[in-house]
Amino acid sequence: MRRGIPRRVVTATALVATLALAATACGDDGDSGDDKASGPVTITWWDTSNATNEAPTYKALIEEFQTANPNIKVKYVNVPFDQAQDKFQTAAGSKGAPDVLRAEVGWTPGFAKSQFLAPLDGTAALDKQDDITPSLLKQAQYEGKTYGAPIVTDTLGLMWNKELLKKAGHDAPPTTWDELKQVAKDVKSKAGVDGFWLNNATYYELPFLYGEGTDMVDAAGKKITINSPEAVKGVDVSKDILASDGVAKLDVTADAYAHMMDAFNNGKVAMIVQGPWELTNVFKGAAFADKANLGVANVPAGSSGKSGAPTGGHNLSVYAGSSKEKQEAAFKFVGFMTSGETQAKIAVKNGTLPTRTSAYTAEVTATPGVADFQKVLAESAQPRPELAEYSSLLGDDFGQNLTKILQGKTSTQDGLNTIAEKFKKLVPDFS
Known part of the structure; x- marks a missing residue:
């Protein structure tokens, strides 16, 4: 994940124009329409992690999930981080949007305000909420509802x-x-x-x-x-x-x-x-x-x-425009990817910081750099204010x-x- 390229700002006027175009601008990488064919439910995940260093870990975890859930297939699409916010903005409201999005924490409130995301409260996506760092869960909320399951956190x-x-x-x-x-x-x-x-x-x-x-x-x-x-x-x-x-x-x-x-x-x-x-x-x-x-x-x-x-990081969010069948599959997939066990595997492979307390195993904290950044996170990280537009201000x-x-x-x-x-x-x- 890179933060070296500022995110583009989508103004209210541009948003109206974007939504008007969305009906005819279905992306080739999305597949959020109803599954008419028989067989496993197929959901699309847009992953915004680094394609070289982080993505291989996520691809391996998808295979693990599919083996345990043969009735669900996950179509993996790696979308460059600096393009993902605008690309999802354009695709939302049409069948080109993905069922699951790896969203930077600053994007989640804005997308929720635009009614692009499905609330995750009470679903399989947010199991054992008391295991999630409270401030990180708060960053995934908008007007009292949770629209993102924290998968990794970070700071500078x-x-x-x-x-x-x-x-x-x-x-x-x-x-x-x-x-x-x-x-x-x-x-x-x-x-x-x-x-x-x-x-x-x-x-x-x-x-x-x-x-x-x-x-x-x-x-x-x-x-x-x-x-x-x-x-x-x-x-x-x-x-x-x-x-x-x-x-x-x-x-x-x-x-x-x-x-x-x-x-x-x-x-x-x-x-x-x-x-x-x-x-x-x-x-x-x-x-x-x-x-x-x-x-x-x-x-x-x-x-x-x-x-x-x-305080940065990423949440996994579910598209509000997906069919009920796809959303249920997406909730299950998000729950698996953000579980303590899975986050521990991600941390060891990618050197990222988990969002669940249970994921900080001895192996994770022994991973070079992880314990150092965990200390930095505890001592100097500042949560972002509850403002949907905060990310756009950057x-x-x-x-x-x-x-x-x-x-x-x-x-x-x-x-x-x-x-x-x-x-x-x-x-x-x-x-």
């Missing part, structure tokens, strides 16, 4: 190359952004490589806002806070880091995310902010042939003295204007004011 942490930091005279990672600038400078001068790479995608900017005690919006108070003094200070921190010695130049190319990961995995940069979904990739890198060389810590703290990173308008700020093409205040004006279209009742 500071990944660091222990060998490179040791060469620079540091045995521990920086705990503040000011310390990070000094460590990056030391790495450059003593180890000869960049000390830090800043990802300019909006999701990765949130720790800078959280570090100043603010967010994009105050959902409870119905206020837009992206252009508040605290937010300006947070974005200025990231801008100042970019201008510091030992920090890689801002990469605004389409392949920036891949460039960052290649540099880190091969020891060309010492520190990045990243999530557990990249653990399997990192351990394939030359710099981490010895897995013990990878350090994972909380993202550095801002002037508030606190470290904060968004879209292109924010991303494009943030990049202009970081490039020095506009002042921080002016750029954030522009973003705030764009936000008003998404949350018109916010001041």
